[in-house]
Amino acid sequence: MANRRFHLLIIDPQNDFCDLPEDLRRGNMPALPVSGAHADMLRLAALIEQGGAGIAEISVTFDSHQRLDIAHPGFWRQDDGSPPAPFTLIRAADVKAGKFRPRRADALSRVMAYLEALEAARRYTHMVWPVHCELGSWGHNAHAAVRRAYNQWEEASGNSARRILKGQNPWTEQYSAIRAEAPDAAAPDTGTNTALLARLGNADEILVAGEAGSHCVKATVEDIAAALPAERLTLLVDCMSPVAGFADAQQGFFDDMNRCGARIATSADILPELRANAGEDA
Secondary structure (H helix, E strand, C coil), rough: CCCCCCCEEEECCCCHHHHCHHEEECCCCCCCEECCHHHHHHHHHHHHHHHHHHEEEEEEEEECCCCCCCCHHHHHHECCCCCCCEEEEEEEHHHCCCCCECHHHHHHHHHHHHHHHHHHHHCCCECCCCCEEEEHHHHHHCCCHHHHHHHHHHHHHHCCEEEEEHHHHCCCCCCCCCCCCCCCCCHHHHHHHHHHHHHHHCEEEEEEECCCCCHHHHHHHHHHHHHHHHEEEEEEEHHHHCCCCHHHHHHHHHHHHHHCCEEECCHHHHHHHHHCCCCCCC
């Protein structure tokens, strides 16, 4: 009988974020592969397979976008009428100066309000990403090994892993599974996910894994730590990696969470605890 409630929160373990080898892509190309993500997901899958009996609950988030999304090139136009390249930063001042504009002229005031709110929050500058995690696409699907592992956990435990879609609203970026970066009062889906916070609040310990450590994991954990005791959080740092060029952001996040009382651990550190929690020999 398990004594502690471990809740495993898997953030965006999706094909589009994984640097999958060619034999697993089957002709598909990940849109935004994170170096090291495939190995991260294999370690995570092994942890679930070997320690799943000690896990009380699993939640899996899915970055979920429309084709025309404020974070995708097709939403925008440059001053010459072409869409901006992926990884372009757009600030409110750039739009005011005419360097960028929304493709739809009637969206200008809404876009300006979003950019100004995002910049006021001082967490991220708006980034144009490659089209990624489009609903219905191969890239939106979970990494196959991770999906097999949590499917096996579902069969063994009789409980369902909760699937949580985020980012469906095309008017605001949503790295965090808890809330959009600039919530829209007229769009409840961009506000705080109180149901997820309540489920996490029932856990003795929240194990966090997923991609990418510099963005969606970071934003989600920061929002959880603002609502729940950080001491309940354990970051599985060998089950997450940063977007290229953002390694410092991930390390700063780890350092901040450690100072707040979160635990920094590896899947190898946690496996004996899960097995002991299930009454199994480590």
